[in-house]
Amino acid sequence: MTNNHTQGAATPAAPSGGLPEPTAHCRGHGLHVPTCQKCKEASRRQIDRRRAAVHAWDGHANAASESAEAMTARLIAQIAAGDEPSEEREAAPAEPRSLLAGMFNGAWLDKQVFPPLEWLVEGIVSEGFGLLVGAPKAGKSWMAGGLALACSSGGFALGKIAVKQRPVFYLALEDGPRRLQSRFRTMSEGGPLPAEVHFMITARPNEVPGMIAEFLHLYGYRKPLIILDTLGKVKPPKLAGQESYSADYAMGSKLKELTDSAPGSCLLAVHHSRKAESVDFVDAVSGTQGIAGSADFVLVLSRKRKEDRAVLAVTGRDVPENEYALTADGGRWELDGMDLLDAAATVEKRREAGNLGDRSMDIYTYVMEHGPTTPADVAKALSMDNKLAGNKLAQLYESGRIDKPKRGTYDRIITTAGESGESGETDE
Known part of the structure; x- marks a missing residue:
């Protein structure tokens, strides 16, 4: 069978039916190849991961939530249309599976060529599951809105960092349409709001994973930004006898697994910080360390009351750890410096002045x-x-x-x- 697929091909466009091509692919192909059986199997596993993340979200789901999850499972299953297992395959007995089936050695790993990390905002927001943390009224929603506006329009994030255009899904679960409109009109300085930013303002906790799965089903191939504001609004109840750390880590891991099913996409969850002072800014994340431990990166926004200056601390698995000085102008957050390097130097200057x-x-x-x-x-x-x-x-x-x-x-x-x-x- 001849394979005309080449590495480095352009991102596939959505087909005429309005549904995107599957994004999963085998190790030998950079993009999904419909004629490749291994690509088909990878796509099927991708769908299974999304379905599992949705159904595992709440162990106490009622009949209504089960109905919503069933609908979500049906929608995301359409991504494999035309690629359903045959009756013979379904009837065949399952082969014994070794627990070491996924093991690989150093020689194989050394030969792999992985795509570079996808930056939605260079040096700040990468692909994966991230947290934007800050005290109440610190300006987290304004910052999240600014990132949404920049990415959906292809403008400049934090006033200085050029970003490319992509779909944005903003779950503004603590806002009404009027407040949301006012905030975004202020940030856009009266200009028209981009059509690429999509909003939801109401959702039950158990519905949110399904909403995210549906959006990834429609737009995952375009590496979207999803903002969940706030994480506390959708946090599922702790199961009987479950430790707080385990509950927090399980919640974050499910959100990460859901996001990772669409490579290049990002889920940025807005979250509150602790009331107590912390030496390590990661410890400022409210709740147990399970939430921060499950995230790919953490952003902590620190601002004193009645001040228009702040510091954004950044850390993560693949994100360079640093602190950047920010200023607020009418609700719009901007780097206090020409670029990230300059904004990092400004933090040190402020500390020097403060002493x-x-x-x-x-x-x-x-x-x-x-x-x-x-x-x-x-x-x-x-x-x-x-x-x-x-x-x-x-x-x-x-x-x-x-x-x-x-x-x-x-x-x-x-x-x-x-x-x-x-x-x-x-x-x-």
């Missing part, structure tokens, strides 16, 4: 801007006492923030290329 009093910060800024400085220079420029200027300069020097090249003169700390490693040269 100094107002007058010390003014003097530190003056030295950094003007170079070699004497107490008399500072006193004249900042209209302060000469002795006070000298004391403040001495304190800045003793804390290691500025240099003192000679008596009575202070300057910026000059780091040589060899000391910073910026020259790229080594002693070897």
Whole structure:
């Protein structure tokens, strides 16, 4: 049988019937090949995973929820239309299956070529299951809305990061249509809202996995962004005798499994942070560590009351860990810097400023801007006492923030290329 499929082919378009091609494929093909039996089997397993994730969501589902899940199972099964098992295959006895059937060795792994990680927002939001965490009223929904608007229109996320257009499914379960319209009109600055963003504002907890499965069934081949706002609105009840950690991890794992059934897609769940202060920002995730442990990446938004500045901490399995400075302008979150690198540097500058009093910060800024400085220079420029200027300069020097090249003169700390490693040269 001749196979005309080639690696690197364009993303398949939805067929005339309105249903997408299956996205699963075998190890030898980069995309689903209808004539390949192994691709068919992979597609069937993909459907089974989606169905299992939906049915396993709530062990206490009532008759109504079972009806919704049955409908979802029927819809997602249509993805395999024309590829149903034959009667002979169904009647054949199942062959014994080894528990090691999925085992592979290092030689096989070394030969594989995997697609690069799909970034929905470079450096911030990747494919998979992620959490956007923050305190109540910190601006999480505004940030989620901004990401939805950018991805559905193909604009700029956080004001600076270019993103490509893709479908977005926003489950805004704590908003009404009026509030949602007002928020999105504000973020779009009065412009028309993109048709690629789709909303749901009401859902029972056990219905949400089915909704996500249906959306992935329709748009999974286009690697969509799905936003669940908030996770607490759909959290299933803990089973009798079940540990809290196990319940949280099971919930997150089912959402991750559902998202992974459509490679390249992302489910970003908005979640509240703990009230208690945490040294490690991942510990800020409300609930047990099971929720954070099941996620591919975690974003934690930290903002003080009545301030328009915030820090977005990012970590994940494949996401570089870092912190980025943000500013809010009329509800719209933007990077405080030209790019991610600059925004990360701004975080350090803010911390440096936070450790100094107002007058010390003014003097530190003056030295950094003007170079070699004497107490008399500072006193004249900042209209302060000469002795006070000298004391403040001495304190800045003793804390290691500025240099003192000679008596009575202070300057910026000059780091040589060899000391910073910026020259790229080594002693070897």
